[in-house]
Amino acid sequence: MYSEKCSEMWCRVPLIVILGATGTGKSKLGIELARKFAGEVIGADSMQVYKGLDIVTNKVTSEEMKQVPHYLIDFLNPTENFNIVDYRNMALSKISDIDSRSKLPIVVGGTNYYIESLLWKVLVQHECKIIKTVPPEASNSVAADVSARCEFTHLSNEELMTRLEAVDAETALRLHPNDRRKVLRALEVFEQEKRPLSEILREQQSEDGSSPIGGPLRFPRSIIFWLQWDQGVLDEDLDKRVDEMIEKGLLQELLDFHSKYNAERLSSEAEADYTKGIFQSIGFKEFHPYLIMDEAQRETEESKKLLEKCIAEMKMATRRYARRQVKWVNARFLSNINRATPKLVPLTLKNAANWDTEILEPAVAMVQKLLDGETTVATPSEQLSEEQIVRQRKKSEPCREFCEICQRLFVLRDQWEDHLKSNKHKRRREGLKKHEANCKKQKLAEAESA
Structure with missing residues (x-):
């Protein structure tokens, strides 16, 4: 042990x-x-x-x-x-x-x-x-997890962050409001230890001279x-690997497992939860629309198109996971x-x-x-x-920057700087400028006509 x-x-x-x-x-x-x-x-x-x-x-x-x-x-x-x-x-x-x-x-x-x-x-x-x-x-462990989190799970992300800011502003500053799991964990630490997570981590670091990470x-x-x-070579290889999985029997494996372990969920009309256990595997979420079809539906042309879409989404999810x-x-x-x-x-x-x-x-x-x-x-x-x-x-430097143009919050300096350089941000900024210019022209035209 x-x-x-x-x-x-x-x-x-x-x-x-x-x-x-x-x-x-x-x-x-x-x-x-x-x-x-x-x-x-x-x-x-x-x-x-x-x-x-x-x-x-x-x-x-x-x-x-x-x-x-x-x-x-x-x-x-x-x-x-x-x-x-x-x-x-x-x-x-x-x-x-x-x-x-x-x-x-x-x-x-x-x-x-x-x-x-x-x-x-x-x-x-x-x-x-x-x-x-x-x-x-x-x-059991599932019930224990529910017991530890039940006090907060009904709250929205914004409400969770507000609570965390009130009891542990230091931890709240370095977490994104949408990072629900980490915000919940920090709140649980405070409720059960009666002191902030940031304080506990500082004590551990002072005792052993460790860094903020471990x-x-x-x-x-x-x-x-x-x-x-x-990366290009890996992307191609990952796509091939998904195709090989299909050839080896991936679909039947998913169907058998889905039938066995999701029967009770389907009968109760509960929503699929792909955030726990084996259901987090890449494949379940991507193939969910296909898995819930009955055998007759899977023989239609519509299902074949859906299957192609599911395979493409699994390939994309795998490539994204590799990058993460x-x-x-x-x-x-x-x-x-x-x-x-x-x-x-x-x-x-x-x-x-x-x-x-x-x-x-x-x-x-x-x-x-x-x-x-x-x-x-x-x-x-x-x-x-x-x-x-x-x-x-720079990657580990915290920040608190909100992009008014894109309505997004950033908590790491490198992510903020990458966002400012991104094509998406530039397009929205240019679009906003054009919109403001058009509004200005319209107001001038209205003033002249008046």
Whole structure:
């Protein structure tokens, strides 16, 4: 069982982490390194923890699992609730077990906040406290989650932000009113801890000298391999992968699952909720209009057109998700240039035929250096150019800017500056100028005629 009392042990454990956008070959590299260095793989994917739906969640095959032991994959009932604290505790226990058998733990996944919860010690410390205060009468994790949030969930985003500004202005300043989940979490912290989240985080940082994002490293002997592709090449490959999923039976997989787990929801006429559990997987929301058709409807020409639209939307959602994953790495692993971070090694594949030379061989060399005792702890400032450092500083700089032209609020400096440069903003600004000029001409004409 996981315990922070094991922290002395974490200091000596060599840990390999493989992250990157969906479709970049993380699982393949994890298996190759595990075979080379007697390693075992721990999944870090919030959707692959659930049983079934192997195609839509793109799980490793049973043959691959036979080659290398894999953990925290395909073990949870799809209707069960599973949060970041559950994952962290289970993953750390598994890392301890793997190390005790003199094997190399390799964490592989696309859910970067799962990975972050392992690498830094106090990232979710306040969330652990909150979970412990849930009333014992809550019969299961879903009920517990509802119990913790029931006081606020009926409020609008604006009402939630007003409440947060009253009790924790510092946290409210750095959150967007539409980021409902984070605003709710900050309010829950205040209600259950009787003090602001910002105060709790400051205390944690002063105790261990950590940065505003997470605390000190849990695994000083660790390396992060960041797999990257040219974005255009990756987009094409992701589109092909969706087509391959369809060929493998994605539609039938979704239909079977939808029929089994959504029958009760459909009979009660409740709306589909794609914000919880396995239903967050890319595919459910995009194919929902097709999934709720009966068999006769699916044979019509209209349904075939709808299916094509669903496939196109899944491809678009997958490409967008890949971009968000890249942004997350930049924002969370590189944005704070003063904190300790594992050595981040970008591995860029420019040609699929060069996998061994561009990906595998550099990774093998780095792992060997780690096992030979080379220091891997660094700060992002040691891994970035001066230009990148300036850019990353700006990305993490908070602001509170409202665009009157587009009626949008921005809470990060780089997002605000990007918006001002965007074509959408420029078009609206020019349109507003033309409208004002036309109004002025009309008033002048009316004055002259009068």
